[in-house]
Amino acid sequence: MSPRRPTRQVLVGDVPIGGDAPIAIQSMTSTHTREVDRTVAQIRGFAAAGCDLVRVAVPTKRDTEALPEILRQVPVPIIADVHFHYERALEAIEAGVHKIRLNPGNIAARRQVDRVIAACRERRIPIRVGVNEGSIVERRDRGVRAVEKALLAGGRGGLVELMVHKLEEYLRIFDEDDFHDVVLAAKSADARLAIDAYRAISRRFDYPLHLGVTHAGPPETGRIRSIAALSALLAEGIGDTLRISYASDSLDEVTDAKELLCALGLRTRDAPELIACPTCGRLEIDLLKLVGQVREKLATIKMPIKVAVMGCVVNGPGEAEGADVAVFAGKGRGIICVQGEPVRTVTEAEMLDALYEESVKFAARVERGEVQLAG
Ligand code: SF4
Missing domain, CATH: 3.20.20.20 (Dihydropteroate synthase-like)
Structure with missing residues (x-):
């Protein structure tokens, strides 16, 4: 630049x-x-x-x-x-x-x-x-x-x-x-x-x-x-x-x-940034649907946290590096991580709500000054 x-x-x-x-x-x-x-x-x-x-x-x-x-x-x-x-x-x-x-x-x-x-x-x-x-x-x-x-x-x-x-x-x-x-x-x-x-x-x-x-x-x-x-x-x-x-x-x-x-770093984000994997043959869930749902839910959070929705644990953790809250989906289950640390294992049906809950909790911790944004 x-x-x-x-x-x-x-x-x-x-x-x-x-x-x-x-x-x-x-x-x-x-x-x-x-x-x-x-x-x-x-x-x-x-x-x-x-x-x-x-x-x-x-x-x-x-x-x-x-x-x-x-x-x-x-x-x-x-x-x-x-x-x-x-x-x-x-x-x-x-x-x-x-x-x-x-x-x-x-x-x-x-x-x-x-x-x-x-x-x-x-x-x-x-x-x-x-x-x-x-x-x-x-x-x-x-x-x-x-x-x-x-x-x-x-x-x-x-x-x-x-x-x-x-x-x-x-x-x-x-x-x-x-x-x-x-x-x-x-x-x-x-x-x-x-x-x-x-x-x-x-x-x-x-x-x-x-x-x-x-x-x-x-x-x-x-x-x-x-x-x-x-x-x-x-x-x-x-x-x-x-x-x-x-x-x-x-x-x-x-x-x-x-x-x-x-x-381009020319404006400060005031809402979550959602990153998602591009999907590939390793995928075992309907990731695109989940991404759309997560995007909608995150709109209520007014904090530039980085949230990742990844299709697997093979490349997901590397690709989601720098995310504050992430879900790594597998067959019927997913692992939720907060700043790289696994905090919950959930079923596919629980993924959306669990990711949202952890995002809200994380944003509140940032607000209280207990933790800093990863990116
Ligand atoms: S995170 Fe996994 S499923 Fe998604 S593109 Fe990368 S390797 Fe494929």
Whole structure:
């Protein structure tokens, strides 16, 4: 892991982004924002799952009119996602949102962008400015300027250069208005392009970066594509806030993002970590079913203990090394160990409850300071 690249810091409500702030997890609601109850319920669900910031779309005035009530009811800062209509940005700012996502490229006139910037300055609200591979490539067939045409002809490298070029163009507006509460994004559906683009942007600018792979696809492929790009960038110290997005329930995006940050040691776990063997021909129980049941039960424990569910005692103890509580299953029976020491032998039917009981007991001992976590 490389050290975090230094960036400026902006404040989104009470959540700092950039500098030495923890990497913030974002997601976006899939409800119509004007449906207040549904939108609030989704935002609260994201927040409970570990989401730090939530973005909502505000395509119509009815959506911005719903914002004050939504803001009253949710526990995390809200970002208004604006496309085409600068008036929606002004209404959202007036309503009290904590950040605006706006691409100057799809706002008709410079004076309209200036008005949004002035309103954000007054309220000390940051703006996320981004380029999107899709909107750039779309321009291939339309009248593009010579410099853009030349870059588009240059394959992935040219596209990356063009993305940086477009960001420079947008940022000129913000520089001229002396506004620097900016977060940058460069979205692409291609993981390799996203990696190259964010690397280039990170070298060129010191604004905090919002990482994401856009239109990543269905969960089976989209999840991998997002995590491949984001892991590479995070390991290089690039990224200050992120959204994992694919065509699925957005709650899964939040849990994936949290797991990714925990796996890379960029966020402290506040719940048990479950490890399980990959299963093989030595297995004598329905381990996958047991793992699912253990996962559900452990959700009640708010302590980052490491729990292992292993299919046998042949390789299990070695593979579960470092687990605080583990079960090693055999034919019809299992041995429960706490920090490597066997404490109980149980039948297959007792395994779930016994593992859970020992996990609860162990977490309580950690809480009382009687024992330390293994990992
Ligand atoms: S723990 Fe045992 S059953 Fe599970 S994968 Fe390893 S050897 Fe196979």
